[in-house]
Amino acid sequence: MIRRRIKLAALCFGALAPCISLTAAWGESTRGQYLVEALAACDNCHTPRGANGYDLAARFSGGSQTFLAKTYAVRGGNISTDKETGIGGWTDDALRAAIVEGLGPDGRLAPAMPSDSYRAFTKRDLNAVIGYLRSNATPVRSAAAPGQRHDAGWAPHPLPGAEGAFDEAALDDKIKLGLYVASVARCMACHSGETDDAPDHANKLGAGGKVFRTPAGVAIASNISSHLSKGVGAWADDELKRAITPGVSRDGAPVKPPMSTLSKAHFLKMSPRDLDALVAWLRTVPPQE
Known part of the structure:
Protein backbone atom coordinates (compact mmCIF):
# COMPACT_ATOMS: atom_id res chain seq x y z
CA MET A 1 0.00 0.00 0.00
CA ILE A 2 2.83 2.41 0.88
CA ARG A 3 4.56 1.70 -2.43
CA ARG A 4 1.33 2.27 -4.31
CA ARG A 5 0.84 5.67 -2.61
CA ILE A 6 4.41 6.68 -3.38
CA LYS A 7 3.93 5.70 -7.02
CA LEU A 8 0.67 7.65 -7.27
CA ALA A 9 2.24 10.68 -5.62
CA ALA A 10 5.09 10.56 -8.12
CA LEU A 11 2.64 10.49 -11.00
CA CYS A 12 0.65 13.42 -9.68
CA PHE A 13 3.47 15.59 -8.32
CA GLY A 14 3.69 18.91 -10.07
CA ALA A 15 0.76 18.22 -12.42
CA LEU A 16 -2.63 19.75 -11.81
CA ALA A 17 -5.72 18.16 -13.36
CA PRO A 18 -6.34 21.02 -15.83
CA CYS A 19 -2.94 20.41 -17.41
CA ILE A 20 -3.36 16.68 -18.00
CA SER A 21 -4.63 15.33 -21.30
CA LEU A 22 -7.60 13.01 -21.38
CA THR A 23 -5.42 10.46 -23.13
CA ALA A 24 -2.33 10.79 -20.96
CA ALA A 25 -0.99 7.82 -19.01
CA TRP A 26 -1.65 9.00 -15.47
CA GLY A 27 -2.79 7.57 -12.15
CA GLU A 28 -6.29 6.10 -12.29
CA SER A 29 -7.49 8.16 -9.32
CA THR A 30 -6.27 11.42 -10.87
CA ARG A 31 -7.78 10.46 -14.22
CA GLY A 32 -11.09 9.58 -12.59
CA GLN A 33 -11.11 12.87 -10.70
CA TYR A 34 -10.50 14.79 -13.93
CA LEU A 35 -13.36 13.04 -15.71
CA VAL A 36 -15.78 13.43 -12.78
CA GLU A 37 -14.94 17.06 -12.05
CA ALA A 38 -13.82 18.65 -15.31
CA LEU A 39 -15.95 16.93 -17.96
CA ALA A 40 -18.86 14.88 -16.61
CA ALA A 41 -19.51 17.48 -13.87
CA CYS A 42 -21.13 14.90 -11.58
CA ASP A 43 -21.41 17.39 -8.70
CA ASN A 44 -23.79 19.49 -10.77
CA CYS A 45 -26.57 16.95 -10.26
CA HIS A 46 -25.39 14.85 -7.31
CA THR A 47 -24.05 17.36 -4.75
CA PRO A 48 -26.36 19.68 -2.76
CA ARG A 49 -25.85 23.42 -3.03
CA GLY A 50 -25.58 26.09 -0.40
CA ALA A 51 -25.35 29.86 -0.52
CA ASN A 52 -21.71 29.64 -1.64
CA GLY A 53 -22.04 26.84 -4.16
CA TYR A 54 -21.61 23.11 -3.70
CA ASP A 55 -21.86 21.79 -0.14
CA LEU A 56 -18.75 19.64 -0.27
CA ALA A 57 -19.28 18.41 3.29
CA ALA A 58 -22.20 16.45 1.83
CA ARG A 59 -20.59 15.78 -1.52
CA PHE A 60 -22.38 13.31 -3.81
CA SER A 61 -25.18 12.80 -1.28
CA GLY A 62 -27.84 13.95 -3.76
CA GLY A 63 -28.56 17.14 -5.64
CA SER A 64 -30.79 20.07 -4.81
CA GLN A 65 -32.31 20.54 -8.25
CA THR A 66 -35.51 18.74 -9.25
CA PHE A 67 -35.67 17.64 -12.87
CA LEU A 68 -39.24 17.86 -14.10
CA ALA A 69 -40.86 16.46 -17.21
CA LYS A 70 -44.29 15.16 -18.12
CA THR A 71 -43.55 11.66 -16.90
CA TYR A 72 -40.91 12.07 -14.19
CA ALA A 73 -39.76 14.26 -11.32
CA VAL A 74 -36.37 13.40 -9.84
CA ARG A 75 -33.31 14.73 -8.11
CA GLY A 76 -29.77 13.51 -8.61
CA GLY A 77 -29.32 10.47 -6.39
CA ASN A 78 -26.87 9.72 -3.62
CA ILE A 79 -23.66 8.47 -5.25
CA SER A 80 -21.54 8.64 -2.11
CA THR A 81 -20.14 5.38 -0.75
CA ASP A 82 -22.82 5.03 1.91
CA LYS A 83 -23.88 1.37 1.75
CA GLU A 84 -27.55 1.89 2.54
CA THR A 85 -28.50 5.12 0.76
CA GLY A 86 -25.61 5.52 -1.70
CA ILE A 87 -23.60 3.28 -4.02
CA GLY A 88 -21.40 1.64 -1.40
CA GLY A 89 -23.19 -1.67 -1.81
CA TRP A 90 -23.30 -1.61 -5.62
CA THR A 91 -21.08 -3.84 -7.74
CA ASP A 92 -18.89 -2.36 -10.46
CA ASP A 93 -21.19 -3.90 -13.05
CA ALA A 94 -24.19 -2.18 -11.44
CA LEU A 95 -22.37 1.15 -11.56
CA ARG A 96 -21.45 0.64 -15.21
CA ALA A 97 -25.07 -0.12 -16.05
CA ALA A 98 -26.25 3.04 -14.32
CA ILE A 99 -23.63 5.26 -15.93
CA VAL A 100 -23.80 4.09 -19.55
CA GLU A 101 -27.14 2.28 -19.81
CA GLY A 102 -29.38 4.25 -17.44
CA LEU A 103 -30.27 1.16 -15.43
CA GLY A 104 -30.38 1.20 -11.64
CA PRO A 105 -30.79 -1.72 -9.23
CA ASP A 106 -34.52 -0.97 -9.08
CA GLY A 107 -35.07 -0.45 -12.79
CA ARG A 108 -34.81 2.27 -15.40
CA LEU A 109 -33.38 5.61 -14.27
CA ALA A 110 -35.14 8.79 -15.35
CA PRO A 111 -33.85 10.43 -18.56
CA ALA A 112 -32.27 13.20 -16.46
CA MET A 113 -29.37 10.76 -16.05
CA PRO A 114 -27.35 11.42 -19.24
CA SER A 115 -26.34 7.82 -19.88
CA ASP A 116 -26.61 8.35 -23.62
CA SER A 117 -23.79 10.89 -23.39
CA TYR A 118 -21.67 8.61 -21.22
CA ARG A 119 -21.94 5.70 -23.66
CA ALA A 120 -18.86 7.19 -25.32
CA PHE A 121 -16.61 6.47 -22.30
CA THR A 122 -13.64 4.30 -23.17
CA LYS A 123 -13.38 1.19 -21.03
CA ARG A 124 -10.42 2.69 -19.20
CA ASP A 125 -12.18 5.98 -18.52
CA LEU A 126 -15.33 4.30 -17.26
CA ASN A 127 -13.26 2.20 -14.88
CA ALA A 128 -11.40 5.32 -13.76
CA VAL A 129 -14.68 7.10 -12.95
CA ILE A 130 -15.91 4.12 -10.94
CA GLY A 131 -12.57 3.84 -9.16
CA TYR A 132 -12.60 7.52 -8.23
CA LEU A 133 -16.14 7.35 -6.86
CA ARG A 134 -15.25 4.29 -4.81
CA SER A 135 -12.10 5.77 -3.31
CA ASN A 136 -12.98 9.44 -2.93
CA ALA A 137 -16.73 9.71 -2.30
CA THR A 138 -17.07 9.91 1.49
CA PRO A 139 -20.10 7.95 2.71
CA VAL A 140 -22.98 10.31 3.46
CA ARG A 141 -26.30 8.92 4.64
CA SER A 142 -29.05 10.68 2.71
CA ALA A 143 -32.21 8.98 1.55
CA ALA A 144 -33.92 9.99 -1.69
CA ALA A 145 -36.36 12.88 -1.45
CA PRO A 146 -40.01 11.73 -1.25
CA GLY A 147 -42.42 12.05 -4.13
CA GLN A 148 -39.98 11.29 -6.93
CA ARG A 149 -41.24 9.55 -10.08
CA HIS A 150 -38.98 7.53 -12.38
CA ASP A 151 -41.68 6.14 -14.62
CA ALA A 152 -40.42 7.68 -17.84
CA GLY A 153 -39.57 5.66 -20.89
CA TRP A 154 -35.90 6.08 -21.78
CA ALA A 155 -34.94 6.74 -25.38
CA PRO A 156 -31.24 7.42 -25.91
CA HIS A 157 -30.17 10.49 -27.89
CA PRO A 158 -26.39 10.10 -28.28
CA LEU A 159 -24.34 12.44 -30.40
CA PRO A 160 -23.82 11.14 -33.94
CA GLY A 161 -20.54 9.28 -33.91
CA ALA A 162 -20.63 8.79 -30.12
CA GLU A 163 -23.24 6.03 -29.91
CA GLY A 164 -20.90 3.60 -28.20
CA ALA A 165 -17.63 3.26 -26.33
CA PHE A 166 -14.65 4.94 -28.00
CA ASP A 167 -11.46 3.05 -28.66
CA GLU A 168 -8.42 4.57 -26.97
CA ALA A 169 -6.59 4.89 -30.28
CA ALA A 170 -9.40 7.04 -31.72
CA LEU A 171 -8.62 9.76 -29.21
CA ASP A 172 -5.31 10.44 -30.92
CA ASP A 173 -7.35 12.15 -33.64
CA LYS A 174 -8.08 15.75 -32.63
CA ILE A 175 -11.60 15.92 -34.07
CA LYS A 176 -12.59 12.57 -32.57
CA LEU A 177 -11.18 13.65 -29.22
CA GLY A 178 -13.28 16.82 -29.48
CA LEU A 179 -16.39 14.76 -30.17
CA TYR A 180 -15.54 12.57 -27.18
CA VAL A 181 -15.17 15.60 -24.92
CA ALA A 182 -18.41 17.11 -26.26
CA SER A 183 -20.28 13.88 -25.53
CA VAL A 184 -18.94 13.34 -22.01
CA ALA A 185 -19.45 17.04 -21.16
CA ARG A 186 -22.99 16.84 -22.63
CA CYS A 187 -22.57 20.01 -24.69
Missing part, protein backbone atom coordinates in the same frame (compact mmCIF):
# COMPACT_ATOMS: atom_id res chain seq x y z
CA MET A 188 -25.31 19.20 -27.17
CA ALA A 189 -27.75 17.94 -24.53
CA CYS A 190 -28.24 21.66 -23.87
CA HIS A 191 -27.28 23.27 -27.16
CA SER A 192 -29.05 21.11 -29.74
CA GLY A 193 -32.56 22.14 -30.66
CA GLU A 194 -35.31 19.87 -29.38
CA THR A 195 -38.13 17.86 -30.89
CA ASP A 196 -40.73 16.43 -28.49
CA ASP A 197 -38.69 17.61 -25.49
CA ALA A 198 -35.59 15.67 -26.55
CA PRO A 199 -32.36 16.80 -28.28
CA ASP A 200 -32.71 16.50 -32.04
CA HIS A 201 -29.10 16.02 -33.07
CA ALA A 202 -30.05 14.78 -36.53
CA ASN A 203 -31.79 18.00 -37.57
CA LYS A 204 -30.88 20.66 -34.99
CA LEU A 205 -27.34 19.89 -33.86
CA GLY A 206 -26.04 22.94 -32.00
CA ALA A 207 -29.05 25.11 -32.92
CA GLY A 208 -29.76 26.10 -29.31
CA GLY A 209 -33.12 27.22 -28.00
CA LYS A 210 -33.52 25.04 -24.91
CA VAL A 211 -35.05 27.08 -22.07
CA PHE A 212 -33.60 26.92 -18.55
CA ARG A 213 -35.47 28.36 -15.58
CA THR A 214 -33.14 28.91 -12.63
CA PRO A 215 -33.25 30.99 -9.44
CA ALA A 216 -31.20 33.57 -11.36
CA GLY A 217 -33.84 33.83 -14.08
CA VAL A 218 -34.56 32.39 -17.50
CA ALA A 219 -31.75 31.50 -19.90
CA ILE A 220 -31.91 30.16 -23.45
CA ALA A 221 -29.18 27.89 -24.75
CA SER A 222 -27.16 29.59 -27.46
CA ASN A 223 -26.72 28.47 -31.03
CA ILE A 224 -23.18 27.04 -31.11
CA SER A 225 -23.27 25.76 -34.68
CA SER A 226 -20.86 27.16 -37.26
CA HIS A 227 -23.43 29.65 -38.58
CA LEU A 228 -21.57 32.92 -39.11
CA SER A 229 -24.21 35.24 -37.65
CA LYS A 230 -26.58 33.10 -35.57
CA GLY A 231 -23.99 30.68 -34.31
CA VAL A 232 -20.31 30.87 -33.37
CA GLY A 233 -18.82 30.50 -36.84
CA ALA A 234 -17.34 34.00 -36.76
CA TRP A 235 -15.92 33.64 -33.26
CA ALA A 236 -12.17 33.31 -32.79
CA ASP A 237 -10.88 30.20 -31.05
CA ASP A 238 -9.91 32.23 -27.98
CA GLU A 239 -13.41 33.70 -27.79
CA LEU A 240 -14.94 30.23 -27.85
CA LYS A 241 -12.54 29.01 -25.19
CA ARG A 242 -13.34 31.99 -22.99
CA ALA A 243 -17.06 31.25 -23.25
CA ILE A 244 -16.52 27.61 -22.28
CA THR A 245 -14.07 28.49 -19.52
CA PRO A 246 -14.29 30.72 -17.50
CA GLY A 247 -17.72 31.61 -18.89
CA VAL A 248 -17.36 35.00 -20.58
CA SER A 249 -19.26 35.68 -23.78
CA ARG A 250 -17.89 37.36 -26.89
CA ASP A 251 -19.19 40.78 -25.77
CA GLY A 252 -17.51 40.47 -22.36
CA ALA A 253 -20.71 39.67 -20.47
CA PRO A 254 -20.75 36.63 -18.17
CA VAL A 255 -22.74 33.67 -19.44
CA LYS A 256 -25.91 32.82 -17.52
CA PRO A 257 -26.65 29.79 -15.35
CA PRO A 258 -26.50 26.87 -15.75
CA MET A 259 -23.56 27.42 -18.10
CA SER A 260 -21.89 29.80 -15.67
CA THR A 261 -21.80 27.11 -12.98
CA LEU A 262 -20.45 24.51 -15.38
CA SER A 263 -17.82 26.91 -16.73
CA LYS A 264 -16.46 28.03 -13.37
CA ALA A 265 -16.85 24.88 -11.29
CA HIS A 266 -16.03 22.28 -13.93
CA PHE A 267 -14.90 23.29 -17.41
CA LEU A 268 -12.31 25.64 -15.93
CA LYS A 269 -10.45 22.42 -15.06
CA MET A 270 -10.48 21.17 -18.64
CA SER A 271 -7.03 20.41 -20.04
CA PRO A 272 -5.70 22.68 -22.82
CA ARG A 273 -5.54 19.70 -25.21
CA ASP A 274 -9.16 18.73 -24.59
CA LEU A 275 -10.31 22.33 -24.88
CA ASP A 276 -8.45 22.73 -28.18
CA ALA A 277 -10.01 19.53 -29.47
CA LEU A 278 -13.50 20.56 -28.38
CA VAL A 279 -13.21 23.87 -30.23
CA ALA A 280 -11.87 22.08 -33.32
CA TRP A 281 -14.87 19.72 -33.27
CA LEU A 282 -17.33 22.60 -32.82
CA ARG A 283 -15.97 24.04 -36.08
CA THR A 284 -17.29 20.91 -37.83
CA VAL A 285 -20.90 21.37 -36.64
CA PRO A 286 -22.95 22.40 -39.69
CA PRO A 287 -24.52 25.89 -39.58
CA GLN A 288 -28.02 26.01 -38.13
CA GLU A 289 -30.48 28.89 -38.39
Whole structure:
Protein backbone atom coordinates (compact mmCIF):
# COMPACT_ATOMS: atom_id res chain seq x y z
CA MET A 1 0.00 0.00 0.00
CA ILE A 2 2.83 2.41 0.88
CA ARG A 3 4.56 1.70 -2.43
CA ARG A 4 1.33 2.27 -4.31
CA ARG A 5 0.84 5.67 -2.61
CA ILE A 6 4.41 6.68 -3.38
CA LYS A 7 3.93 5.70 -7.02
CA LEU A 8 0.67 7.65 -7.27
CA ALA A 9 2.24 10.68 -5.62
CA ALA A 10 5.09 10.56 -8.12
CA LEU A 11 2.64 10.49 -11.00
CA CYS A 12 0.65 13.42 -9.68
CA PHE A 13 3.47 15.59 -8.32
CA GLY A 14 3.69 18.91 -10.07
CA ALA A 15 0.76 18.22 -12.42
CA LEU A 16 -2.63 19.75 -11.81
CA ALA A 17 -5.72 18.16 -13.36
CA PRO A 18 -6.34 21.02 -15.83
CA CYS A 19 -2.94 20.41 -17.41
CA ILE A 20 -3.36 16.68 -18.00
CA SER A 21 -4.63 15.33 -21.30
CA LEU A 22 -7.60 13.01 -21.38
CA THR A 23 -5.42 10.46 -23.13
CA ALA A 24 -2.33 10.79 -20.96
CA ALA A 25 -0.99 7.82 -19.01
CA TRP A 26 -1.65 9.00 -15.47
CA GLY A 27 -2.79 7.57 -12.15
CA GLU A 28 -6.29 6.10 -12.29
CA SER A 29 -7.49 8.16 -9.32
CA THR A 30 -6.27 11.42 -10.87
CA ARG A 31 -7.78 10.46 -14.22
CA GLY A 32 -11.09 9.58 -12.59
CA GLN A 33 -11.11 12.87 -10.70
CA TYR A 34 -10.50 14.79 -13.93
CA LEU A 35 -13.36 13.04 -15.71
CA VAL A 36 -15.78 13.43 -12.78
CA GLU A 37 -14.94 17.06 -12.05
CA ALA A 38 -13.82 18.65 -15.31
CA LEU A 39 -15.95 16.93 -17.96
CA ALA A 40 -18.86 14.88 -16.61
CA ALA A 41 -19.51 17.48 -13.87
CA CYS A 42 -21.13 14.90 -11.58
CA ASP A 43 -21.41 17.39 -8.70
CA ASN A 44 -23.79 19.49 -10.77
CA CYS A 45 -26.57 16.95 -10.26
CA HIS A 46 -25.39 14.85 -7.31
CA THR A 47 -24.05 17.36 -4.75
CA PRO A 48 -26.36 19.68 -2.76
CA ARG A 49 -25.85 23.42 -3.03
CA GLY A 50 -25.58 26.09 -0.40
CA ALA A 51 -25.35 29.86 -0.52
CA ASN A 52 -21.71 29.64 -1.64
CA GLY A 53 -22.04 26.84 -4.16
CA TYR A 54 -21.61 23.11 -3.70
CA ASP A 55 -21.86 21.79 -0.14
CA LEU A 56 -18.75 19.64 -0.27
CA ALA A 57 -19.28 18.41 3.29
CA ALA A 58 -22.20 16.45 1.83
CA ARG A 59 -20.59 15.78 -1.52
CA PHE A 60 -22.38 13.31 -3.81
CA SER A 61 -25.18 12.80 -1.28
CA GLY A 62 -27.84 13.95 -3.76
CA GLY A 63 -28.56 17.14 -5.64
CA SER A 64 -30.79 20.07 -4.81
CA GLN A 65 -32.31 20.54 -8.25
CA THR A 66 -35.51 18.74 -9.25
CA PHE A 67 -35.67 17.64 -12.87
CA LEU A 68 -39.24 17.86 -14.10
CA ALA A 69 -40.86 16.46 -17.21
CA LYS A 70 -44.29 15.16 -18.12
CA THR A 71 -43.55 11.66 -16.90
CA TYR A 72 -40.91 12.07 -14.19
CA ALA A 73 -39.76 14.26 -11.32
CA VAL A 74 -36.37 13.40 -9.84
CA ARG A 75 -33.31 14.73 -8.11
CA GLY A 76 -29.77 13.51 -8.61
CA GLY A 77 -29.32 10.47 -6.39
CA ASN A 78 -26.87 9.72 -3.62
CA ILE A 79 -23.66 8.47 -5.25
CA SER A 80 -21.54 8.64 -2.11
CA THR A 81 -20.14 5.38 -0.75
CA ASP A 82 -22.82 5.03 1.91
CA LYS A 83 -23.88 1.37 1.75
CA GLU A 84 -27.55 1.89 2.54
CA THR A 85 -28.50 5.12 0.76
CA GLY A 86 -25.61 5.52 -1.70
CA ILE A 87 -23.60 3.28 -4.02
CA GLY A 88 -21.40 1.64 -1.40
CA GLY A 89 -23.19 -1.67 -1.81
CA TRP A 90 -23.30 -1.61 -5.62
CA THR A 91 -21.08 -3.84 -7.74
CA ASP A 92 -18.89 -2.36 -10.46
CA ASP A 93 -21.19 -3.90 -13.05
CA ALA A 94 -24.19 -2.18 -11.44
CA LEU A 95 -22.37 1.15 -11.56
CA ARG A 96 -21.45 0.64 -15.21
CA ALA A 97 -25.07 -0.12 -16.05
CA ALA A 98 -26.25 3.04 -14.32
CA ILE A 99 -23.63 5.26 -15.93
CA VAL A 100 -23.80 4.09 -19.55
CA GLU A 101 -27.14 2.28 -19.81
CA GLY A 102 -29.38 4.25 -17.44
CA LEU A 103 -30.27 1.16 -15.43
CA GLY A 104 -30.38 1.20 -11.64
CA PRO A 105 -30.79 -1.72 -9.23
CA ASP A 106 -34.52 -0.97 -9.08
CA GLY A 107 -35.07 -0.45 -12.79
CA ARG A 108 -34.81 2.27 -15.40
CA LEU A 109 -33.38 5.61 -14.27
CA ALA A 110 -35.14 8.79 -15.35
CA PRO A 111 -33.85 10.43 -18.56
CA ALA A 112 -32.27 13.20 -16.46
CA MET A 113 -29.37 10.76 -16.05
CA PRO A 114 -27.35 11.42 -19.24
CA SER A 115 -26.34 7.82 -19.88
CA ASP A 116 -26.61 8.35 -23.62
CA SER A 117 -23.79 10.89 -23.39
CA TYR A 118 -21.67 8.61 -21.22
CA ARG A 119 -21.94 5.70 -23.66
CA ALA A 120 -18.86 7.19 -25.32
CA PHE A 121 -16.61 6.47 -22.30
CA THR A 122 -13.64 4.30 -23.17
CA LYS A 123 -13.38 1.19 -21.03
CA ARG A 124 -10.42 2.69 -19.20
CA ASP A 125 -12.18 5.98 -18.52
CA LEU A 126 -15.33 4.30 -17.26
CA ASN A 127 -13.26 2.20 -14.88
CA ALA A 128 -11.40 5.32 -13.76
CA VAL A 129 -14.68 7.10 -12.95
CA ILE A 130 -15.91 4.12 -10.94
CA GLY A 131 -12.57 3.84 -9.16
CA TYR A 132 -12.60 7.52 -8.23
CA LEU A 133 -16.14 7.35 -6.86
CA ARG A 134 -15.25 4.29 -4.81
CA SER A 135 -12.10 5.77 -3.31
CA ASN A 136 -12.98 9.44 -2.93
CA ALA A 137 -16.73 9.71 -2.30
CA THR A 138 -17.07 9.91 1.49
CA PRO A 139 -20.10 7.95 2.71
CA VAL A 140 -22.98 10.31 3.46
CA ARG A 141 -26.30 8.92 4.64
CA SER A 142 -29.05 10.68 2.71
CA ALA A 143 -32.21 8.98 1.55
CA ALA A 144 -33.92 9.99 -1.69
CA ALA A 145 -36.36 12.88 -1.45
CA PRO A 146 -40.01 11.73 -1.25
CA GLY A 147 -42.42 12.05 -4.13
CA GLN A 148 -39.98 11.29 -6.93
CA ARG A 149 -41.24 9.55 -10.08
CA HIS A 150 -38.98 7.53 -12.38
CA ASP A 151 -41.68 6.14 -14.62
CA ALA A 152 -40.42 7.68 -17.84
CA GLY A 153 -39.57 5.66 -20.89
CA TRP A 154 -35.90 6.08 -21.78
CA ALA A 155 -34.94 6.74 -25.38
CA PRO A 156 -31.24 7.42 -25.91
CA HIS A 157 -30.17 10.49 -27.89
CA PRO A 158 -26.39 10.10 -28.28
CA LEU A 159 -24.34 12.44 -30.40
CA PRO A 160 -23.82 11.14 -33.94
CA GLY A 161 -20.54 9.28 -33.91
CA ALA A 162 -20.63 8.79 -30.12
CA GLU A 163 -23.24 6.03 -29.91
CA GLY A 164 -20.90 3.60 -28.20
CA ALA A 165 -17.63 3.26 -26.33
CA PHE A 166 -14.65 4.94 -28.00
CA ASP A 167 -11.46 3.05 -28.66
CA GLU A 168 -8.42 4.57 -26.97
CA ALA A 169 -6.59 4.89 -30.28
CA ALA A 170 -9.40 7.04 -31.72
CA LEU A 171 -8.62 9.76 -29.21
CA ASP A 172 -5.31 10.44 -30.92
CA ASP A 173 -7.35 12.15 -33.64
CA LYS A 174 -8.08 15.75 -32.63
CA ILE A 175 -11.60 15.92 -34.07
CA LYS A 176 -12.59 12.57 -32.57
CA LEU A 177 -11.18 13.65 -29.22
CA GLY A 178 -13.28 16.82 -29.48
CA LEU A 179 -16.39 14.76 -30.17
CA TYR A 180 -15.54 12.57 -27.18
CA VAL A 181 -15.17 15.60 -24.92
CA ALA A 182 -18.41 17.11 -26.26
CA SER A 183 -20.28 13.88 -25.53
CA VAL A 184 -18.94 13.34 -22.01
CA ALA A 185 -19.45 17.04 -21.16
CA ARG A 186 -22.99 16.84 -22.63
CA CYS A 187 -22.57 20.01 -24.69
CA MET A 188 -25.31 19.20 -27.17
CA ALA A 189 -27.75 17.94 -24.53
CA CYS A 190 -28.24 21.66 -23.87
CA HIS A 191 -27.28 23.27 -27.16
CA SER A 192 -29.05 21.11 -29.74
CA GLY A 193 -32.56 22.14 -30.66
CA GLU A 194 -35.31 19.87 -29.38
CA THR A 195 -38.13 17.86 -30.89
CA ASP A 196 -40.73 16.43 -28.49
CA ASP A 197 -38.69 17.61 -25.49
CA ALA A 198 -35.59 15.67 -26.55
CA PRO A 199 -32.36 16.80 -28.28
CA ASP A 200 -32.71 16.50 -32.04
CA HIS A 201 -29.10 16.02 -33.07
CA ALA A 202 -30.05 14.78 -36.53
CA ASN A 203 -31.79 18.00 -37.57
CA LYS A 204 -30.88 20.66 -34.99
CA LEU A 205 -27.34 19.89 -33.86
CA GLY A 206 -26.04 22.94 -32.00
CA ALA A 207 -29.05 25.11 -32.92
CA GLY A 208 -29.76 26.10 -29.31
CA GLY A 209 -33.12 27.22 -28.00
CA LYS A 210 -33.52 25.04 -24.91
CA VAL A 211 -35.05 27.08 -22.07
CA PHE A 212 -33.60 26.92 -18.55
CA ARG A 213 -35.47 28.36 -15.58
CA THR A 214 -33.14 28.91 -12.63
CA PRO A 215 -33.25 30.99 -9.44
CA ALA A 216 -31.20 33.57 -11.36
CA GLY A 217 -33.84 33.83 -14.08
CA VAL A 218 -34.56 32.39 -17.50
CA ALA A 219 -31.75 31.50 -19.90
CA ILE A 220 -31.91 30.16 -23.45
CA ALA A 221 -29.18 27.89 -24.75
CA SER A 222 -27.16 29.59 -27.46
CA ASN A 223 -26.72 28.47 -31.03
CA ILE A 224 -23.18 27.04 -31.11
CA SER A 225 -23.27 25.76 -34.68
CA SER A 226 -20.86 27.16 -37.26
CA HIS A 227 -23.43 29.65 -38.58
CA LEU A 228 -21.57 32.92 -39.11
CA SER A 229 -24.21 35.24 -37.65
CA LYS A 230 -26.58 33.10 -35.57
CA GLY A 231 -23.99 30.68 -34.31
CA VAL A 232 -20.31 30.87 -33.37
CA GLY A 233 -18.82 30.50 -36.84
CA ALA A 234 -17.34 34.00 -36.76
CA TRP A 235 -15.92 33.64 -33.26
CA ALA A 236 -12.17 33.31 -32.79
CA ASP A 237 -10.88 30.20 -31.05
CA ASP A 238 -9.91 32.23 -27.98
CA GLU A 239 -13.41 33.70 -27.79
CA LEU A 240 -14.94 30.23 -27.85
CA LYS A 241 -12.54 29.01 -25.19
CA ARG A 242 -13.34 31.99 -22.99
CA ALA A 243 -17.06 31.25 -23.25
CA ILE A 244 -16.52 27.61 -22.28
CA THR A 245 -14.07 28.49 -19.52
CA PRO A 246 -14.29 30.72 -17.50
CA GLY A 247 -17.72 31.61 -18.89
CA VAL A 248 -17.36 35.00 -20.58
CA SER A 249 -19.26 35.68 -23.78
CA ARG A 250 -17.89 37.36 -26.89
CA ASP A 251 -19.19 40.78 -25.77
CA GLY A 252 -17.51 40.47 -22.36
CA ALA A 253 -20.71 39.67 -20.47
CA PRO A 254 -20.75 36.63 -18.17
CA VAL A 255 -22.74 33.67 -19.44
CA LYS A 256 -25.91 32.82 -17.52
CA PRO A 257 -26.65 29.79 -15.35
CA PRO A 258 -26.50 26.87 -15.75
CA MET A 259 -23.56 27.42 -18.10
CA SER A 260 -21.89 29.80 -15.67
CA THR A 261 -21.80 27.11 -12.98
CA LEU A 262 -20.45 24.51 -15.38
CA SER A 263 -17.82 26.91 -16.73
CA LYS A 264 -16.46 28.03 -13.37
CA ALA A 265 -16.85 24.88 -11.29
CA HIS A 266 -16.03 22.28 -13.93
CA PHE A 267 -14.90 23.29 -17.41
CA LEU A 268 -12.31 25.64 -15.93
CA LYS A 269 -10.45 22.42 -15.06
CA MET A 270 -10.48 21.17 -18.64
CA SER A 271 -7.03 20.41 -20.04
CA PRO A 272 -5.70 22.68 -22.82
CA ARG A 273 -5.54 19.70 -25.21
CA ASP A 274 -9.16 18.73 -24.59
CA LEU A 275 -10.31 22.33 -24.88
CA ASP A 276 -8.45 22.73 -28.18
CA ALA A 277 -10.01 19.53 -29.47
CA LEU A 278 -13.50 20.56 -28.38
CA VAL A 279 -13.21 23.87 -30.23
CA ALA A 280 -11.87 22.08 -33.32
CA TRP A 281 -14.87 19.72 -33.27
CA LEU A 282 -17.33 22.60 -32.82
CA ARG A 283 -15.97 24.04 -36.08
CA THR A 284 -17.29 20.91 -37.83
CA VAL A 285 -20.90 21.37 -36.64
CA PRO A 286 -22.95 22.40 -39.69
CA PRO A 287 -24.52 25.89 -39.58
CA GLN A 288 -28.02 26.01 -38.13
CA GLU A 289 -30.48 28.89 -38.39
